[in-house]
Amino acid sequence: MRRKKSFLAQCASDKVFILGGNIFLGLFVFSIIIPIIYIIVASFIDPVTLQNSGISFDISKWTTTAYQRVISNKQIWVGFYNAIVYSVVFTAISVMITLLAAYPMSRTDFRGRKVLNIIFVITMFFGGGLIPTYLVISDLGLLNSMWAIILPGAFSVWNMIIARTYYQNIPSELREAAEVDGANELTYFFKILLPVCKPVIAVLVLWQFVGMWNSYFDAMVYLSDESKQPLQLVLRAILIQNQPQSGMIADIQSTAARAQLGELLKYATIIISSLPLIAMYPFFQKYFDAGIMAGSVKG
Amino acid sequence: MATSNQDVNALHSGAAKKQESVFSYMRKHWELYIIFIGPALLLTIIFRYLPMGGILIAFQKFNPIRGIVGSEWVGFKFFERFLSSPDFIRYLSNTLKLSAYGLVWGFPVPIILALLLNRIGSNTIKKKIQTILYIPNFVSVIVLCGMVRILLSVTGPVNHLFGSSINFMTMPEAFRSIYIISGIWQGAGWASIMYTAALSNASQELREAAELDGANIWQQIKAVDWPAIKDIVVIQFIMQAGNIMSIGFEKAYALQTDMNLKSSEIIATYVYKKGLLDGDYSFSTAVGLFNTVINVVLLIAINKIIAKMNDGKGI
Numbered sequence: 001m002r003r004k005k006s007f008l009a010q011c012a013s014d015k016v017f018i019l020g021g022n023i024f025l026g027l028f029v030f031s032i033i034i035p036i037i038y039i040i041v042a043s044f045i046d047p048v049t050l051q052n053s054g055i056s057f058d059i060s061k062w063t064t065t066a067y068q069r070v071i072s073n074k075q076i077w078v079g080f081y082n083a084i085v086y087s088v089v090f091t092a093i094s095v096m097i098t099l100l101a102a103y104p105m106s107r108t109d110f111r112g113r114k115v116l117n118i119i120f121v122i123t124m125f126f127g128g129g130l131i132p133t134y135l136v137i138s139d140l141g142l143l144n145s146m147w148a149i150i151l152p153g154a155f156s157v158w159n160m161i162i163a164r165t166y167y168q169n170i171p172s173e174l175r176e177a178a179e180v181d182g183a184n185e186l187t188y189f190f191k192i193l194l195p196v197c198k199p200v201i202a203v204l205v206l207w208q209f210v211g212m213w214n215s216y217f218d219a220m221v222y223l224s225d226e227s228k229q230p231l232q233l234v235l236r237a238i239l240i241q242n243q244p245q246s247g248m249i250a251d252i253q254s255t256a257a258r259a260q261l262g263e264l265l266k267y268a269t270i271i272i273s274s275l276p277l278i279a280m281y282p283f284f285q286k287y288f289d290a291g292i293m294a295g296s297v298k299g
Numbered sequence: 300m301a302t303s304n305q306d307v308n309a310l311h312s313g314a315a316k317k318q319e320s321v322f323s324y325m326r327k328h329w330e331l332y333i334i335f336i337g338p339a340l341l342l343t344i345i346f347r348y349l350p351m352g353g354i355l356i357a358f359q360k361f362n363p364i365r366g367i368v369g370s371e372w373v374g375f376k377f378f379e380r381f382l383s384s385p386d387f388i389r390y391l392s393n394t395l396k397l398s399a400y401g402l403v404w405g406f407p408v409p410i411i412l413a414l415l416l417n418r419i420g421s422n423t424i425k426k427k428i429q430t431i432l433y434i435p436n437f438v439s440v441i442v443l444c445g446m447v448r449i450l451l452s453v454t455g456p457v458n459h460l461f462g463s464s465i466n467f468m469t470m471p472e473a474f475r476s477i478y479i480i481s482g483i484w485q486g487a488g489w490a491s492i493m494y495t496a497a498l499s500n501a502s503q504e505l506r507e508a509a510e511l512d513g514a515n516i517w518q519q520i521k522a523v524d525w526p527a528i529k530d531i532v533v534i535q536f537i538m539q540a541g542n543i544m545s546i547g548f549e550k551a552y553a554l555q556t557d558m559n560l561k562s563s564e565i566i567a568t569y570v571y572k573k574g575l576l577d578g579d580y581s582f583s584t585a586v587g588l589f590n591t592v593i594n595v596v597l598l599i600a601i602n603k604i605i606a607k608m609n610d611g612k613g614i
Contacts, residue, residue: 014515014516017515017516018516021414022415024411024415025412025416025428028412028488029428029431029432032431032432032434032484032488035446035450038450038456039446039449042456051454054459055456097339100338100339101335101336101338104331104332105336110328111321111324111325111328112332116336119340119343120339120343123343123347125598126351128347128350128353128354129350129570129584129587129588130570130574130575130584130587131353131570131574131575131583131587132350132354134574135350135353135356135363135580136345136346136349136350137346151345152342152346155342155343160339185328185335186334210437214437214439214441215439216439216441217548217552221571221575232439232440232441235439235442235445236441236553239442239448240441240444240445240448263454266445267449269445270442270445270446270449273439274438274442277437281434281437284437285433288433288492
């Protein structure tokens with residue numbers, strides 16, 4: 001009897017536990033969905049209505065003014081174009097350099113491995129800082145060039161460690177067999193090693209691409225020409241500095257109406273700028289699990 | 300005697316062989332040095348080690364036209380200027396508070412999320428929830444801060460909801476909460492991946508056995524789930540604690556307004572403004588170096604702690 005009672009009590013406490021847990025999880029999920037839905041819906045509402053009475057789900061009153069104004073603005077497209085160029089070039093170069101460097105570092109018979117490892121690892125903890133780096137880039141004549149934001153970060157020690165660990169888990173018989181067949185290092189690396197490393201390559205590509213696409217600091221420091229700015233800097237002007245591209249609002253006379261429209265443009269800008277990553281999300285998702293395995297290894 | 304002579308000879312020839320083979324090894328495997336390591340080493344030297352030499356300007360009254368060689372040396376003048384200014388304590392405490400509070404509030408959330416996700420019986424529902432939880436991780440800093448500013452603006456939905464008209468972005472006392480909550484919103488789901496993976500490796504049979512034995516959920520978590528993630532939790536916590544001084548520039552800068560600077564100005568944003576906006580190169584470098592040195596000391600200490608727990612093996 002007593003046992004049964006305690007069993008029931010346990011069930012009750014478990015139920016409370018489960019309920020509380022599910023509520024927490026549910027709230028967290030909603031806190032992600034609701035702002036996103038709000039911004040999507042608000043981007044279709046007339047600015048005056050939005051300010052006075054908030055959003056409405058009455059689709060018949062929706063308007064696409066904001067989208068038309070954002071899409072017809074040239075600077076957004078310049079930003080998109082630059083972001084794509086920088087991200088693709090950066091990803092290609094940095095993943096290649098990292099994969100290459102990780103190969104000798106993965107071989108225990110490689111002479112100089114220890115010294116090189118120290119040289120690389122020090123840079124993870126210590127660096128010159130903003131101004132000394134800026135001066136070097138300026139002395140190299142890279143100011144206002146896309147290489148200023150691509151080259152300095154093109155070799156990532158952390159990613160090298162991840163690739164190295166992945167190589168080390170590949171059976172050494174593979175290389176021995178290749179050597180017997182007379183393959184040199186390059187043939188082995190490109191024809192045999194890389195094809196079996198697709199998961200880790202995918203993860204590095206994903207990280208580097210998203211990282212470059214989403215960053216703004218380097219571009220803000222090194223690129224001053226408007227024609228060279230990536231999307232995030234264009235967004236920064238609109239979303240953070242409240243400076244909508246003048247073409248977007250030039251025809252509006254009153255300051256108040258301009259401010260309202262400026263607000264509305266923010267919503268549409270957020271949606272439009274997020275579309276490419278949303279489109280790629282299902283593709284990324286396949287590699288999330290591989291990403292954890294790669295991320296959980298320690299050097 | 301003869302044998303010992305032989306030994307010495309063997310030793311000599313062994314050493315000579317090794318000496319020689321470094322060069323012949325490098326000649327034989329030149330691709331490894333030129334093609335494989337070359338580009339990475341070149342980039343590291345140019346963009347990581349050359350700037351380290353530039354640290355010297357922290358001890359100079361640096362004049363860009365005269366260069367490092369021609370500029371006047373001033374010793375620790377700029378460090379003294381920074382350390383004795385009233386701003387120093389404020390920026391240091393803003394930096395430390397922002398990351399320490401962020402760690403305290405933000406650290407448990409991914410663990411809780413993973414434990415809860417692990418309790419969900421249906422795999423499809425679990426996958427769907429995870430998909431949603433990971434989305435914010437892919438939102439850029441600028442879009443995140445843009446959303447925060449929209450949602451919290453005087454005429455925005457939060458004020459609409461409560462019928463108030465508070466301008467959160469101008470309040471120094473609100474800055475840290477905004478920064479930390481939006482950080483949890485963005486990062487907690489993604490950070491939970493690691494714990495979820497470790498939990499799914501925990502023995503399912505062990506959990507079922509515990510359930511059969513009448514262990515309640517709390518006991519199951521203590522006996523089955525926690526041991527599966529404990530190591531990762533400890534390592535993660537220590538690593539994040541070690542990075543407390545290297546809190547990023549991008550988000551703090553994007554959430555700053557002229558009005559909330561009292562709590563939002565951290566060392567990283569101060570270095571940027573002093574150096575690149577005001578052109579005070581030497582002072583900015585000195586402040587940055589101060590930050591880096593504290594960070595390195597912290598990391599070395601942290602590495603010692605990890606090494607102690609990890610049978611002498613650091614990271």
